[in-house]
């Protein structure tokens with residue numbers, strides 16, 4: 001990021017599935033400008049956890065949620081004039097001030113004011129924002145910053161800059177500008193921005209194939225509940241999609257799709273045990289997954305296997321795991337089930 005850029009860690013979806021409360025404790029040490037969430041409910045949760053910094057709700061808020069948002073001093077993003085009017089009325093009704101950040105659609109298409117029509121909406125927003133509803137920020141979101149071709153991102157950056165220039169500089173107040181997600185930051189797209197909004201990279205997810213690798217943050221592990229010796233021909237799991245080709249040793253793991261291991265991993269990919277790979281066999285059940293340990297005779301009941309992460313000399317990266325499942329690192333992390341205990345470790349000491 002540029003030297004004047006402050007960080008706005010995105011902690012939506014329970015900090016991408018890893019647990020927002022502990023994530024906040026870590027991020028707070030770097031004195032972030034504030035936090036980004038997706039919904040008002042998530043913002044209220046942050047307030048309940050004692051966050052006093054700005055909390056920016058990045059998705060358009062539902063009308064029903066505006067009241068709580070104003071009451072708890074959340075910062076709302078705005079993508080339509082109606083929504084801004086509602087916010088303004090609520091602020092008047094409560095006689096409370098709040099800040100808004102205006103989202104500009106430069107190609108993402110899902111939310112934001114159209115960058116081509118800034119001359120129309122700019123003055124109307126300026127007229128609707130007052131001392132009570134303060135127009136504090138302006139932002140856009142990249143759709144392809146993870147891809148090596150920086151053309152689309154550069155185009156979005158230019159559209160955003162054009163938008164900033166087309167806006168009436170209402171009362172001369174400087175607005176906070178922000179564009180970059182993790183990939184945008186790593187590509188050093190806009191070093192002039194006031195804020196940057198990293199998510200996935202903070203949680204150990206790669207932000208793009210050609211971008212610097214994050215540190216490993218998340219590992220997913222399970223215990224072997226049972227080891228069985230089975231004769232050739234033994235079938236396995238729902239649909240009996242796997243059949244032992246020889247006398248085999250199977251290990252039954254206490255983890256399944258109910259914990260966020262995608263069903264698509266049935267008969268796909270491997271886990272790591274004692275630094276060696278053991279293939280996943282049969283369909284994934286809700287609570288159990290079976291791996292073939294025929295070639296690992298020393299492995300027994302009670303051992304811990306690694307589905308995502310490093311063990312000994314072997315590793316399954318979050319991205320490899322996601323690829324086997326036909327999805328991306330974001331969906332894997334946010335899909336980790338509540339049944340999986342989150343065990344936090346720092347300085348080598350694990351804590352529940």
Ligand SMILES: *Cc1c(COP(=O)(O)O)cnc(C)c1O
Nearest residue numbers: 010058141181182197198199200
């Ligand atoms: C989720 C989100 C981010 C964070 O994106 P990452 O790719 O996880 O870094 C930033 N900005 C907005 C608007 C988002 O919705």
